Amino acid sequence: MVYTVTFNPAIDYVVRMEKLKTGEVNRASYEEMFFGGKGINVSIVLNELGIKSKALGFTAGFTGEAIENGLMAMGIDADFVRLEKGNSRINVKIKTNEETEINGQGPHIDENALAALFGKLDKLKDGDTLILAGSIPNSLPSDIYEKILQRLSCRNIMTVVDATKDLLLNVLKYEPFLIKPNNHELGEMFGVKLTTIDEIEKYARKLQEKGAKNVLISMAGDGALLVDENGETHISGVCKGTVKNSVGAGDSMVAGFVAGSAEGDYEYALKLGTAAGGATAFSDGLATKEKITELLNTL
Numbered sequence: 001m002v003y004t005v006t007f008n009p010a011i012d013y014v015v016r017m018e019k020l021k022t023g024e025v026n027r028a029s030y031e032e033m034f035f036g037g038k039g040i041n042v043s044i045v046l047n048e049l050g051i052k053s054k055a056l057g058f059t060a061g062f063t064g065e066a067i068e069n070g071l072m073a074m075g076i077d078a079d080f081v082r083l084e085k086g087n088s089r090i091n092v093k094i095k096t097n098e099e100t101e102i103n104g105q106g107p108h109i110d111e112n113a114l115a116a117l118f119g120k121l122d123k124l125k126d127g128d129t130l131i132l133a134g135s136i137p138n139s140l141p142s143d144i145y146e147k148i149l150q151r152l153s154c155r156n157i158m159t160v161v162d163a164t165k166d167l168l169l170n171v172l173k174y175e176p177f178l179i180k181p182n183n184h185e186l187g188e189m190f191g192v193k194l195t196t197i198d199e200i201e202k203y204a205r206k207l208q209e210k211g212a213k214n215v216l217i218s219m220a221g222d223g224a225l226l227v228d229e230n231g232e233t234h235i236s237g238v239c240k241g242t243v244k245n246s247v248g249a250g251d252s253m254v255a256g257f258v259a260g261s262a263e264g265d266y267e268y269a270l271k272l273g274t275a276a277g278g279a280t281a282f283s284d285g286l287a288t289k290e291k292i293t294e295l296l297n298t299l
């Protein structure tokens with residue numbers, strides 16, 4: 001069974017307008033709401049790819065209820081810890097000729113709620129996959145991903161971590177199956193600006209030396225680089241299409257890679273990840289099965 005964890009789920013409120021004028025009333029020319037948060041996005045795209053997952057994390061209030069109901073309506077098993085106070089956040093994504101995002105802080109998560117999540121994680125079985133993705137609310141300790149991986153370390157659970165900076169660096173010693181920073185996040189982790197593919201590979205290998213098995217570096221419209229667990233480097237371009245929305249492209253890539261890696265064929269996993277990332281970039285919402293298949297056939 002695949003489990004995703006989203007500590008801070010969101011309703012993504014996407015609006016389009018020609019120009020965003022600060023200090024004025026702006027009128028949208030398009031608006032839509034999507035259920036989001038990185039782990040949830042991975043669950044949604046896995047579902048499109050025919051892989052069932054259980055979405056874990058925390059929800060609160062009427063927005064949290066809407067997220068849970070929405071996921072269940074899509075056929076995704078949701079098993080969130082319900083928080084007593086607050087509301088799951090609404091993240092605002094403003095699309096003009098560029099993308100501006102306002103991501104909320106999210107509700108307070110107390111110790112009891114955290115213990116309830118750990119109780120759910122303790123029920124994972126050998127052979128399960130756990131995908132941890134997204135930011136950590138201020139109310140939680142910043143080493144929470146590390147604590148989870150430490151707790152699971154003596155069990156045979158395949159872990160995927162899509163996080164940045166210390167959150168990611170601190171889990172590498174637990175040898176996650178996959179990590180997927182983007183090229184900017186990779187540079188930030190080492191305090192350098194990476195400009196060439198050779199530099200990106202060099203620093204991806206540093207993350208592998210620290211313990212990660214597969215290191216996938218996404219580069220938005222410039223494709224992706226994978227250093228696989230056998231030490232081989234794979235470079236992928238991007239699919240062709242008109243970009244509508246890059247929100248969730250990285251999560252879609254993670255879902256595609258996980259779905260494609262079941263047979264250990266990492267070249268194929270990278271292709272499926274690239275098709276899923278592209279399918280989201282070229283859609284208003286997240287990638288659909290049809291779009292992913294169409295793009296996969298072009299790679």
Ligand SMILES: Nc1ncnc2c1ncn2[C@@H]1O[C@H](COP(=O)(O)OP(=O)(O)OP(=O)(O)O)[C@@H](O)[C@H]1O
Nearest residue numbers: 182218219220221223238248249250251277278281
């Ligand atoms: N403009 C684009 N054109 C084609 N493919 C794209 C584009 N943007 C993203 N993709 C695909 O999606 C993958 C992941 O994108 P990206 O590097 O933006 O992830 P990310 O930074 O984690 O994004 P996010 O946090 O918004 O989900 C890319 O490697 C590429 O395959």
Ligand SMILES: O=P(O)(O)OC[C@@]1(O)O[C@H](CO)[C@@H](O)[C@@H]1O
Nearest residue numbers: 010036037038091103134135248
């Ligand atoms: O605030 P975080 O947790 O870092 O990111 C949250 C978020 O921007 O990530 C997803 C896209 O990757 C969106 O669905 C969601 O709004």
